[in-house]
Amino acid sequence: MSLRLTQARLQHGNGVHALRGVDLAIGTGERVAIIGPSGAGKSSLLGLLATALQPSAGTLELLGTQPWRLGARARQRLRSRIGLIHQAPPLPPRQRVVSAVLAGRLGQWSLGRSLLSLLHPVDIPGARAVLSRLDLADKLFAQCQQLSGGQLQRVGIARALYQAPELLLADEPVSAMDPVLADHTLSVLCRHAEAHGVTLVASLHAVELALAHFPRIVGVRDGQIAFDRPAGEVDQALLDALYANEQLLSPPAPAVTLTLQIPRC
Template identity: 45%
Template sequence: MSPSPVFQLEQVSCRFGTVTALTDCSLSILPGERVALIGPSGAGKSTLLSLLNGSQVPTLGRVVIMGQDVSRLNVRKRRRIQQLVGTVYQQHHLVGNLAVIHNVNAGQLGRWPLPKALWSLVWPQNVDAAAHALAQVGIADKLYARTDRLSGGQQQRVALARVLLQDPAAILADEPISSVDPERSRALMDLLRQLSETTGKTLVISLHEVEFAVKYCDRIIGLRQGQILFDAPAQAITKAMMTSLYQL
């Protein structure tokens, strides 16, 4: 018996006013898959990720996350589903003047009662869990460092540690290597692949760098002008497919 999909899109279209971001997209992503979304700027990759984490609902069609139709959920149930999907954003969304531990602990705020969350800003809670998450991403020594004094690559790792502490079933990453040099890009992609392999978490990542997509992911989805041009195993990607995807 095959496992149930983590994510399922059924003939999904997404419009913002007069702008159509996605048109008639259907796909299914199974537990443990590593999927890359590639395509030119404006192809709809970020919109697709926002549908997968439940922060956006489709204009048409169905988005099903872990068996739940997002459009049918009330706000409370949608937040519960969103806690099972961790997102690493391109801009990190960290609070620079706070210590690293506070930014990492933000991954647990959805599960903590308000008094505990507020008290944690004074006296950090769950220190061992936060330290373990930082150790997983290779910066265990930065637990009490001020976040805005870290390098860009280190801040990216803090953002990933925050998602690890959230302990989601799936991790989404929106252009995580667009602002780092090639060496850091390889290190971050190595880390994401290792975490996916060791924890079994599903990974969906949008990338501009096709070579990284092919090297680190099992499956490639090519988006162009809001439509899925192809959905294929990484080893089946051809030069002709890339040409049609990125043609002017």
């Protein structure tokens, strides 16, 4: 088992209940998409799984450990086994793309090698190889401030792939990309996860992409699990209930079709 949440609750400092008694278990190597309306708790759920947030109640088991029973140093080592892909990657504007990608392994390298890599990239071929999978090899020595939003997202994905984690968590990883590029990028992520036995959990606004690329779909609404089904069992009635009173699902009818229910990777 890669991760398990048991009756997990999360209450923010302002009193808002982001998650309410969530039970979720994901096996090693599974690929799971989390969908739901804005404010449903998808990012909060990923924050718990990344150990960026501590549950207010309930338990989290992650990669064979209970992270909040570990000391700070052991928990930091655990985090080096988790790859986190941000919707807006926190990349310094003047940092070169090669350095941004190689930073994926800073948690695994010695202090000396990490400092050396900041001065002179220690694995240019490795960075180039992972960027080429995302059609960004030509941006290897560009500064991050020279890239578009979609390109920055792909650099963030390249950094996570270079890290070679056991668990990949992606929060809206393709939101700044056009549909064709988003489809291609998710294919790269899924193929990597399948080839290396990596557990992949991604939150997505685009329901059609979730159904096309992920065998398992978890619907989240009001901080709770609304459904947890194989992609082929997610029908329009489930989606209508999940997005009730929401204006963000567009267009609803094409979101569920037979061709999109079959995972491609």
